[in-house]
Amino acid sequence: xxxxxxxxxxxxxxxxxxxxxxxxxxxxxxxxxxxxxxxxxxxxxxxxxxxxxxxxxxxxxxxxxxxxxxxxxxxxxxxxxxxxxxxxxxxxxxxxxxxxxxxxxxxxxxxxxxxxxxxxxxxxxxxxxxxxxxxxxxxxxxxxxxxxxxxxxxxxxxxxxxxxxxxxxxxxxxxxxxxxxxxxxxxxxxxxxxxxxxxxxxxxxxxxxxxxxxxxxxxxxxxxxxxxxxxxxxxxxxxxxxxxxxxxxxxxxxxxxxxxxxxxxxxxxxxxxxxxxxxxxxxxxxxxxxxxxxxxxxxxxxxxxxxxxxxxxxxxxxxxxxxxxxxxxxxxxxxxxxxxxxxxxxxxxxxxxxxxxxxxxxxxxxxxxxxxxxxxxxxxxxxxx
Amino acid sequence: xxxxxxxxxxxxxxxxxxxxxxxxxxxxxxxxxxxxxxxxxxxxxxxxxxxxxxxxxxxxxxxxxxxxxxxxxxxxxxxxxxxxxxxxxxxxxxxxxxxxxxxxxxxxxxxxxxxxxxxxxxxxxxxxxxxxxxxxxxxxxxxxxxxxxxxxxxxxxxxxxxxxxxxxxxxxxxxxxxxxxxxxxxxxxxxxxxxxxxxxxxxxxxxxxxxxxxxxxxxxxxxxxxxxxxxxxxxxxxxxxxxxxxxxxxxxxxxxxxxxxxxxxxxxxxxxxxxxxxxxxxxxxxxxxxxxxxxxxxxxxxxxxxxxxxxxxxxxxxxxxxxxxxxxxxxxxxxxxxxxxxxxxxxxxxxxxxxxxxxxxxxxxxxxxxxxxxxxxxxxxxxxxxxxxxxxxxxxxxxxxxxxxxxxxxxxxxxxxxxxxxxxxxxxxxxxxxxxxxxxxxxxxxxxxxxxxxxxxxxxxxxxxxxxxx
Numbered sequence: 001x002x003x004x005x006x007x008x009x010x011x012x013x014x015x016x017x018x019x020x021x022x023x024x025x026x027x028x029x030x031x032x033x034x035x036x037x038x039x040x041x042x043x044x045x046x047x048x049x050x051x052x053x054x055x056x057x058x059x060x061x062x063x064x065x066x067x068x069x070x071x072x073x074x075x076x077x078x079x080x081x082x083x084x085x086x087x088x089x090x091x092x093x094x095x096x097x098x099x100x101x102x103x104x105x106x107x108x109x110x111x112x113x114x115x116x117x118x119x120x121x122x123x124x125x126x127x128x129x130x131x132x133x134x135x136x137x138x139x140x141x142x143x144x145x146x147x148x149x150x151x152x153x154x155x156x157x158x159x160x161x162x163x164x165x166x167x168x169x170x171x172x173x174x175x176x177x178x179x180x181x182x183x184x185x186x187x188x189x190x191x192x193x194x195x196x197x198x199x200x201x202x203x204x205x206x207x208x209x210x211x212x213x214x215x216x217x218x219x220x221x222x223x224x225x226x227x228x229x230x231x232x233x234x235x236x237x238x239x240x241x242x243x244x245x246x247x248x249x250x251x252x253x254x255x256x257x258x259x260x261x262x263x264x265x266x267x268x269x270x271x272x273x274x275x276x277x278x279x280x281x282x283x284x285x286x287x288x289x290x291x292x293x294x295x296x297x298x299x300x301x302x303x304x305x306x307x308x309x310x311x312x313x314x315x316x317x318x319x320x321x322x323x324x325x326x327x328x329x330x331x332x333x334x335x336x337x338x339x340x341x342x343x344x345x346x347x348x349x350x351x352x353x354x355x356x357x358x359x360x361x362x363x364x365x366x367x368x369x370x371x372x373x374x375x376x377x378x379x380x381x382x383x384x385x
Numbered sequence: 386x387x388x389x390x391x392x393x394x395x396x397x398x399x400x401x402x403x404x405x406x407x408x409x410x411x412x413x414x415x416x417x418x419x420x421x422x423x424x425x426x427x428x429x430x431x432x433x434x435x436x437x438x439x440x441x442x443x444x445x446x447x448x449x450x451x452x453x454x455x456x457x458x459x460x461x462x463x464x465x466x467x468x469x470x471x472x473x474x475x476x477x478x479x480x481x482x483x484x485x486x487x488x489x490x491x492x493x494x495x496x497x498x499x500x501x502x503x504x505x506x507x508x509x510x511x512x513x514x515x516x517x518x519x520x521x522x523x524x525x526x527x528x529x530x531x532x533x534x535x536x537x538x539x540x541x542x543x544x545x546x547x548x549x550x551x552x553x554x555x556x557x558x559x560x561x562x563x564x565x566x567x568x569x570x571x572x573x574x575x576x577x578x579x580x581x582x583x584x585x586x587x588x589x590x591x592x593x594x595x596x597x598x599x600x601x602x603x604x605x606x607x608x609x610x611x612x613x614x615x616x617x618x619x620x621x622x623x624x625x626x627x628x629x630x631x632x633x634x635x636x637x638x639x640x641x642x643x644x645x646x647x648x649x650x651x652x653x654x655x656x657x658x659x660x661x662x663x664x665x666x667x668x669x670x671x672x673x674x675x676x677x678x679x680x681x682x683x684x685x686x687x688x689x690x691x692x693x694x695x696x697x698x699x700x701x702x703x704x705x706x707x708x709x710x711x712x713x714x715x716x717x718x719x720x721x722x723x724x725x726x727x728x729x730x731x732x733x734x735x736x737x738x739x740x741x742x743x744x745x746x747x748x749x750x751x752x753x754x755x756x757x758x759x760x761x762x763x764x765x766x767x768x769x770x771x772x773x774x775x776x777x778x779x780x781x782x783x784x785x786x787x788x789x790x791x792x793x794x795x796x797x798x799x800x801x802x803x804x805x806x807x808x809x810x811x812x813x814x815x816x817x818x819x820x821x822x823x824x825x826x827x828x829x830x831x832x833x834x835x836x837x838x839x840x841x842x843x844x845x846x847x848x849x850x851x852x853x854x855x
Contacts, residue, residue, distance in 0.1 A: 187520040187636050188815050190628045192757025201755045207764045232840040239765060240494075240619050244501070246760055247626045251504065254631065258508045265515040270584045273517045297555030315524035319536035321558055325546050326525075336550040 031077055032157035035068045040151060042066050043138065053086045053150045058143040065097075067138030068154055075100060075134055078156045079125035083139065086150025088112045093142035096122055100132030107140075121167075176202045177249040179256035184308075192249075202246055210242040279312055285378045286316040292373040292381055293342055297321065301337070303330035304346035304379070313346050313379070334366040337384050343370065346379040353382070387580055390449065391587070394579030395594070397456040402428030404463030409472045409665030416608025416617070423601025424669055426594055427650055430643065431676045432459065434571035438540060446538035449578050472665030491615035498622035502600065505625060510593050512635040517585035523638020526562055531570035531588070533558055535577050540567060568679045569640040589637035596634045599646045599826060600625050606653035606830070610660065612837055620833040624826055629758040629818050641819045644680045647673045648687050648794070649826035655691065656787040656834060659698060685729070686797050687823065694790035702785045709789070737805040745802045748811040758818050759825065766828060769835050780838045784831070791831045794824050 037054035045056040045064030058064045081096065092112050099105035106129040110122045124130045137156070141149055159167065180194050193199040217234060221227050265273050274283045293300070300317060302324040304310035314324045323332070330351045331343065343360060345351060352361040359367040360382065374381040403425030410420050436455045437447060445451050518528050533541050542557045549559035572591040577583050600621055607617035624630070633642045654670035657663060674691055677684030696712075697705035725734040753763040773781070798820060802811040810816030 182519060182636060184519075184521060185814075186632055187522075187639065187819075189752060189756055189818050190632055190758050192628070196756075201757065203757050203761065203764075204755060207754075207761055210761065210764070232836065236619070236836065236840070239761070240623070243623055243626070243761055244497070246757070247501070250626070250628050250631070250757065250760075251501070251508070254505075254508050254635070257635075258511045261512055261515050265517075265586070270517075270582070270586070273515070273586060277517050277519075279517075299555060311521065311525045315529050315532075318529045318532040321555055323546065323549065323559060326561055328546065332546075332550050336553075338553070 032155055033071055033073060033078075034156075035154045037152055039069045040066050040154065041069060045141070048148060053152050055086070055148050055150050056141070057148045058141060058146060060145050062141075062143045062145045062147065064141040064143060064149065065138055066151065067136055071134070073134050073156070075124075075130045075132060078158050080121055080123055080157050080159060081137075082119060082121045082155040082157065084119045084152040084154075085113050086152055088118075088149055089143055089147045091144065092147075092149060094120075095140040095142075096124070097136070097138050097140055098130065098134070099136040100129070101135045102132050104129040104132060105136075106130060172200060172202075172205075173249070175199045177252040179260065180253065181260060182257065202249060206242050206246045209245075210239060213238045213242065279316070281378065282309065282312040283316055285376065286313055288376070289344060289374050289379075289381045290317065290320075293320065295340065298340070298342055299323065300342045300344050301331055302344045302346065303351045304349045305330070306346055306348055309346045309378075313344060317344070329363045331360070331362055333364045334362055334368060337362075337368055339384055341384045342373075343382040343384065344379065345382065347377065349379075353380070358385075390579045390581060391576075391590070393453070394449070394575065397453050397460070398429035398433050398575070398594070399426050400429075401456055401460040401463060402426060402430075402432065404460055406669070408463070408466065408470060409668050411472070411663070411665065414609055415611070416605040419601045419605030420609060421605075423598045423603075423605050424650060424654075424673075426598040427602065427646055427673070429456075430572060430591060430595060430598070431568065431647070431673075431679060432456075433575050434568040434679070437571045437575065438567070441540040444539075447534070447574060447578055448538070449581075452575060452578065472663060472668065488615075491613065494615045495618050498618045502618075502622050502625055505631065506593075506597070509596065509631060509634045513586065513589050513593050513637050515586060516635075518589060518638050520636040520638040523636075526560060526565065527569050527640060528573055528585075528588070528638060530558075530560065530567065531573035531577070532583065534567075534570055535574045535583060540571075564682065566640075566679050566681060566684075569643060592634050592637035592642060595642050595646050596625070596630075599630075599642070599649065602646065602650050602653060603826065603830060606657060607833060607837075609657055610834065610837070612833075616837065616840075620829065620836075623760070623762075624829045627759055627762065627825065629822060630825070633819075633822060639819065640681050641822045644677060644684060644687070644823040645826050647676045647680060647684075648823055649830060651677070651691070652787060652790055652827040653830050655694060655790060656830070659694075659786045660783065681823075682732075683820065683823070687794055690794035690797060691790050693793045694786040697786045697789050702782050705785075705789075732805075737807070739804055742803055742805075742808040745808045745811040745817075748814060748817060749799075749802065752811075752814070752817055752821075759821075762825065762829065762832075766832050769832055769839075772839055773835050776835075776838055777842075784835060784838060787831060787834065791824070791827050795828065798824060 037052060040054050042054075042056055043065040045058050045066075048055045048057050054066070056064045056066060075098065094110050094112055096108045096110060097105070106127050108122065108124065108127060110120060113120050139151075139154075143149060175194050176192060178194055185196070189196070191197060192202045214235060217238065218227060218230070221229055264276055268276060274280065277283070298320060300320050300322045302310050302314055302317075302322055304313070307326060310324055310326070314322050325332075330349060331337070337343075343351075345353065353359075353370075354361060354367075357367070358370055358372070360370050361367055369385040370382040371385055372380060372382055399422075403421050406424040406428060407421045409424075410417050414420070433452065433456060436452055436459075440447060440451055440455070518524055530543070543560055543563035544552065544557055545563055546559050549557060573588040576588040576590055580587055603624055604617050604621040607620065608614070630642065630645070633639055651670050651672075651674035654666045654673065658666040658670055670691075674688050677687045693705075693709050693712075696708055699705070700708055720734070720739070723734060727733055728736075752758055773784070776784070801807050801820065802817060807816065810820075
């Protein structure tokens with residue numbers, strides 16, 4: 001092992017020790033009150049619970065209410081409430097309800113967990129009436145009739161600064177790595193956040209972390225062997241570590257996307273995949289259109305003000321000979337249209353179809369007699385007579 | 386049946402290229418097997434569409450038999466050529482690089498990077514194999530054209546809208562870009578012919594092959610210029626893990642990754658040739674530089690970017706730089722005097738509307754330094770630039786020709802978005818990363834070469850020639 005590797009090892013050792021001490025000393029809530037499933041009171045609904053999980057079944061009106069056992073605490077002393085759920089039916093609405101001993105009360109709707117067994121954290125200290133000595137603290141449910149919801153525990157807590165920081169980190173990690181199904185614009189750019197242009201981008205953060213590590217290495221050298229012993233392999237190793245850390249976020253997102261792709265398309269034939277895809281409506285529309293097109297070498301003029309729709313229509317109607325002048329006039333002048341040509345109108349379109357006369361009005365203000373072969377909300381197929 | 390035909394098609398694409406490339410890389414050279422596999426695969430991806438164009442020109446319809454037979458003949462010809470028809474001077478010892486010295490850290494690094502590469506390849510392979518074609522231009526242009534060629538069993542003529550209307554010939558087709566090269570659609574046609582039917586997802590398997598070729602070429606060339614396995618696989622992993630590159634594979638359908646791989650293949654072979662004057666590397670550099678023309682129209686500009694590198698080789702670095710400055714002024718003069726409607730590679734002064742467009746800077750900053758398109762690559766390149774100045778003069782001279790090639794291409798890229806109407810592609814975030822992708826593997830290669838020089842303190846491994854201009 002050479003000198004640079006020893007430097008790197010000792011630096012990593014000190015860093016991990018410092019992190020361990022730091023988190024063990026400070027990473028705990030300042031205050032918290034915890035209620036497990038046994039200490040939760042059901043105000044409305046039926047308990048059908050198990051040992052560690054309270055299962056509450058709603059009545060016919062789909063409503064249920066639970067509250068926590070009274071405790072002598074002030075709302076102001078806690079800024080978060082954390083609810084650990086089991087199964088939550090789709091479409092469930094959740095409400096946090098509270099009242100203090102002066103009669104001030106409040107209601108706050110919050111989102112259910114995104115996955116089964118998830119935990120929801122609600123920040124409550126910004127609520128106007130979240131103050132005074134507590135009298136009631138409960139959760140209301142609006143469920144499908146007779147549906148059940150599982151609650152594992154409720155925790156009221158006041159996070160420490162470290163908790164806040166760790167939560168920020170967790171939020172960032174979620175934003176950088178959670179599933180974001182492919183969007184058409186992804187072929188042009190990848191922001192790194194769940195919503196492009198929103199949130200903190202990971203790259204500057206990791207670049208700053210890498211700069212910090214390199215700076216630490218240089219300071220370390222200055223304090224020991226001198227900067228002339230700067231080793232490019234160590235710099236490369238630090239860069240690789242930061243790169244891998246950043247890349248794991250991307251790999252996590254890609255992995256989730258691959259799982260979604262697998263669930264959507266695996267085991268399907270080529271045509272079934274198209275039906276399962278986002279293009280399904282256009283695939284089926286064009287399949288119906290194609291059935292009405294006759295002749296060995298038909299010409300199809302595609303007219304639309306919908307770029308995306310006409311692009312899909314032009315693709316799925318291939319290999320038929322199509323004229324789609326994106327960005328140009330929807331249809332050419334009269335002289336270029338002949339009897340037997342087809343006109344595919346994809347909604348919305350600017351071309352004027354005069355149903356009373358069965359005519360299409362062209363940009364040069366001339367008319368073309370047509371017959372309607374297909375007419376649907378997605379568009380229409382006409383044939384020039 | 387479908388799988389066996391696909392495997393046979395893969396063999397007929399890959400093996401002929403390998404057999405020919407094997408003649409260009411001297412036996413015993415470091416990373417030879419990776420070079421042969423990578424360059425061979427890429428050569429196959431370029432040559433099979435050429436075979437198809439030949440068939441079409443000879444009025445022989447596309448079929449598995451017609452294409453496969455010609456590919457097999459190419460393979461046989463490469464196999465049967467006399468043994469002395471090999472590049473490289475047997476009297477000159479081949480370049481050798483240390484494999485993995487018995488260092489457990491290096492072994493660990495290799496294992497981690499290899500595992501990450503395999504995981505990425507598997508993820509992307511699954512996306513491509515299962516998802517029907519998704520991306521816009523894939524459907525609007527490339528795959529639509531492929532569908533026409535596939536059903537017609539030959540290359541169909543594409544003309545501009547006005548000409549199509551005027552001709553009224555049902556066998557002539559039209560599209561927004563009738564002048565685009567047809568290599569990529571023909572690759573999709575070949576995949577569909579192998580499958581036996583039109584398949585909107587499996588036809589994109591060439592994108593995975595191209596990704597594989599990119600990795601093999603990058604790794605192979607780094608090994609060939611003297612990097613150890615560990616020092617070669619780390620930057621290879623970094624390149625293959627770039628999110629925008631991965632997205633172009635996952636949402637296969639665009640031609641940019643093929644251009645990126647061809648340009649890298651040419652640049653890396655050019656660098657190797659500047660160091661060792663190996664005829665084989667020269668042939669590879671020339672073949673793949675010209676192959677850029679077969680992929681997209683901008684390939685002409687990337688081909689021309691080799692001129693400054695060649696000038697530095699011919700005149701030496703000192704005189705070369707002065708000549709380049711003079712040529713640059715001459716180019717500006719030509720632009721000033723050139724007729725506005727004279728079209729080069731589909732572009733004329735009238736269509737590009739030459740003027741400074743500072744609004745593109747915000748997009749360049751956002752896409753390269755904030756968004757995760759390229760992970761930390763831009764920061765690394767920016768950090769390496771001042772560090773390059775610390776290199777000793779011989780090391781600088783070694784890197785100068787390839788830096789001139791990549792630098793010229795990058796200047797052209799900047800000029801495209803800062804001085805032409807294509808700046809709209811930067812401002813609207815549509816094309817800037819796609820065009821950047823075409824250069825990024827070559828930029829990554831140059832950055833790695835500079836890093837290796839820095840790590841060696843300016844010493845070059847495996848060099849058998851003096852630096853130019855010494």
